[in-house]
Amino acid sequence: MKKIINDPENVVEESLRGMAMAHADLLEVHLDPHYIVRAGGPDEGKVAVVSGGGAGHEPLHGGFVGYGMLHAACPGAVFTSPTPDQVEAATKAVDGGAGVLHIVKNYTGDVLNFETAAELAAAEGSQVEAVVINDDVAVKDSLYTAGRRGVGGTVLAEKIVGAAAERGDDLASVTSLCERVNANVRSMGLALTSCTVPHAGKPTFELGEDEVEVGIGIHGEPGRERLPIEPADALVDRLLNPVLEDLPFESGSQVLLFVNGMGGTPLIELYLAYARAEEVLRERGISVQRRLVGNYITSLEMQGMSVTLLRLDDEMTELWDAPVHTPALRWGR
Amino acid sequence: MKKIINDPENVVEESLRGMAMAHADLLEVHLDPHYIVRAGGPDEGKVAVVSGGGAGHEPLHGGFVGYGMLHAACPGAVFTSPTPDQVEAATKAVDGGAGVLHIVKNYTGDVLNFETAAELAAAEGSQVEAVVINDDVAVKDSLYTAGRRGVGGTVLAEKIVGAAAERGDDLASVTSLCERVNANVRSMGLALTSCTVPHAGKPTFELGEDEVEVGIGIHGEPGRERLPIEPADALVDRLLNPVLEDLPFESGSQVLLFVNGMGGTPLIELYLAYARAEEVLRERGISVQRRLVGNYITSLEMQGMSVTLLRLDDEMTELWDAPVHTPALRWGR
Amino acid sequence: MAPGESDTAGGMATTDDVVEAVVRYAAVVSSHRQELIDLDAAIGDADHGENMNRGMTAAVQALEADPPGSPAEALKTVATTLIRKVGGAAGPLYGTAFLRASTAVQDRETLGPDDVVTGLRAALEGLVSRGKAEVGDKTMVDAWSPAVDAAAAAAGDGVAALVAAAADAAEEGMRATTPLVARKGRASYLGERSAGHQDPGATSTALLLRVLADLASERCGSDAGTA
Amino acid sequence: MAPGESDTAGGMATTDDVVEAVVRYAAVVSSHRQELIDLDAAIGDADHGENMNRGMTAAVQALEADPPGSPAEALKTVATTLIRKVGGAAGPLYGTAFLRASTAVQDRETLGPDDVVTGLRAALEGLVSRGKAEVGDKTMVDAWSPAVDAAAAAAGDGVAALVAAAADAAEEGMRATTPLVARKGRASYLGERSAGHQDPGATSTALLLRVLADLASERCGSDAGTA
């Protein structure tokens, strides 16, 4: 294992200290328990949006705390959902009296821990709603399984919902908007290499020099299938087609296209993949209204990418465009 | 070699097409020859700032084209300086009558090709100045060698000088400001893994599982020494100490601290390294006024990092803070 | 009975026995940490050994910091620690199991065979109520469920015998997860590819019950079946 | 002399000979592409083979698109292509070399021994004026410089002999770069670690001169020394 770290035990904490120093103007970083809130205390009278999950997906979620997006983020250990203590502390810290929305990625651990935290916070007087994001079409959805994972759609939900909270929407509206985003977003990812969890010390899976894992999540979980590597265009099609079919996205749809890197894939490749993805959409008569390209929801140093498609309506587009000022996404101010 | 590409021949062109689609509001991307300019034509009466170099360092330079930063960028083949044709075409496309500044990283190829382009453009009536950035303290500087490489300092120079051009400074002032930035900036980098140049098809160098290359450049050139890997804090010190000694930076200095990823290193590690770097500076009484953490000048999928320190004066700080709107750096608008 | 004195020899588990079991399980988890990580790497995210290790280390510390006055208190301290400090799926699932076990034996000073069965059953019910997994979903329920059945069937033979039966059944359940296609937890994302790998949570469950069985058999000597 | 007819046999290089040399060099570069990349990977950035291949392919295309009327024109087309289309260090350096060679033989319809020497020397001077490298800096100059000296010394022996001498000297110069510590170009960044590796640019230079030598010897048959 080769990483720029000191001790696997302390990776999350030391990285949080770096975030605290690098973004002292934007963030307040708490270390016991771990959570990140906007500098300056709760927004009185506004709904607070809180998310979290295992560390190792940076900039998700801490990099999205700030004006117009999250009020708080709770990073667990690497790839381990945060504890109720963290989520409860963050929830109480940002509750400005108008209620708190938890945006939760659909993993058993995340769901259970956020549930417990919500109960604890509710017991102390916070009004808490939760929306579970489950946009990963690589996973078969069924009543009898854990269901789909939450992946790239989470970033888009956090931006759009954060903007609604910022403009003063109430908890019920913010919650139903978040559900609307979730209902309209689909993703799928692939890996060229595994990541290495620091405390595991070795790659989670081994891929041959000519293989890709298709249908991976964001925790180094192996994917649905292992295939021989193909040209980028074919790889993009492998991700985009199931996404397109699932909702379905149709000719005339207005969409946001998000090509995300898994952490170790350079921008030159992401833009190359982006070109193919937008081309395919154009051919299908789908109109790409907004775009995002970069490493936003990652799996440590994994090489790979995911494609996320969000069917936009006018309100979502307006909220996407609204000013945001976080370490990782910033525009309009 | 495992990459999200179609054909090594077309990596740069296909990636540029993706940039064009993803940033149609900001950029105009030309494919024959390759260069990127701001959408909307030249800024009449303002100095234009042009940079370029081999591709493979994304977001450098194309990702820095836009309001308040570059007017044009010329990406060569991967790790190969651009041709005079490219630079000449870009220079002519953005010349708004107040002259053009070429920001050139100090590599034999870059210097020669930009020189030729400047001659060609001058012959057609453009007023062209050039500043060569050479901030890499890993390379011994001497009259008898190729001198220091241009690395991380280039990003800072492009931002600060771009802001000066944006506010209307004349060519002589913009040029001397760029020289001032270069005189006050120092960098050094290390690699945990090699990168793989697409047309080479295999890693440029091989590193053992317990080795790092210290003093690398941004082209997969091997570094000055190969060492056993150490904890992050020790690695950061290895980069920071030569940087600090070189200028030197002293107690009371006001600095911008830039911790840069080489492309394959995830943010969680960069923030962790950042914490150590800022701590060391604090201990030395050096005041970190501004910060940048992320993958801004990269070597394809290389894992590693560089540390850049810029001694700020009030004008540089003001220009750093000035609004910028490019694909990769954006604030204030 | 004076604190610190053990009554397991008579087939009853004391507070100290429960604490000792927790301490031993923490040690077992620590020595199986990498194995549990490797199992989780194959069909999950390579953290189960780390999660359990972090959680059990914290549980032991919590018991040391604030020594419990009853078996139920000991179980509750473990539960709260796992729930509040571990995260992941294992934290709340094991935590809920311990919490329900604690509630089920709330008024007992020592635990007899029926208490142990009640506690184990409550743990399983807690687990299922939180995680919604059924037997055959390839989760820790596949180890817990046969263990509870075996314990209930052997309740008349005393604590040591019933936990021994439970441990055997848990191990069998654990091994039986290997061919299964997962329907719950992270392994379910792999679909058919999850088959052929043993479930990490079922493994940590089997380890837990084996710790109980070993401890009870030590305390009871050879009269396990006759207490 | 009719166009297309070769006078090398008489020790004079025609326009077609120059074009043929360029075509052959392009083929040689293409088949040594990976070797040049590997040499550059060791002490540079792994692109010299690609740069030269891209440049020479373009040069051949340019000569085909617009057939030159004189040796100087052929050389100039190659020069312009390398300068304007290749990038990197090799593009402008080789480009300048070809450009200066072209200027040096501007008024010649065919090239005799003295013209060839003049051309080679001008190429070297151009290279040095652009790159500022000296012999011993571990660059292509280390192959070019002894080649020019050897060519000059053998000028009296005719074109084939002088280019054969130049090729031998270039290869020796190329090999002599191995132990050197680089002072120019990308390899200089490695300091002491650049020692022990052969310079890629010196290698592509030696290949170029060997192409000239082989072509001249073919054209002249065995009377190379007596033209």
Ligand SMILES: Nc1ncnc2c1ncn2[C@@H]1O[C@H](COP(=O)(O)OP(=O)(O)O)[C@@H](O)[C@H]1O
């Ligand atoms: N819904 C569930 N019900 C019961 N057990 C579950 C469920 N989901 C997961 N598990 C168990 O949890 C184990 C994984 O725990 P762990 O790796 O610590 O958490 P995570 O999956 O969050 O990384 C699985 O091996 C499985 O036995």
Ligand SMILES: Nc1ncnc2c1ncn2[C@@H]1O[C@H](COP(=O)(O)OP(=O)(O)O)[C@@H](O)[C@H]1O
């Ligand atoms: N200043 C110089 N003078 C002469 N030759 C040089 C100089 N700098 C570099 N070279 C030659 O150029 C070669 C490298 O060319 P190439 O790899 O194509 O360009 P780059 O270094 O830009 O990647 C070196 O092997 C060396 O022979």
Ligand SMILES: [Mg+2]
């Ligand atoms: Mg986990």
Ligand SMILES: [Mg+2]
């Ligand atoms: Mg190069």
Ligand SMILES: [Mg+2]
């Ligand atoms: Mg796990």
Ligand SMILES: [Mg+2]
């Ligand atoms: Mg090179």
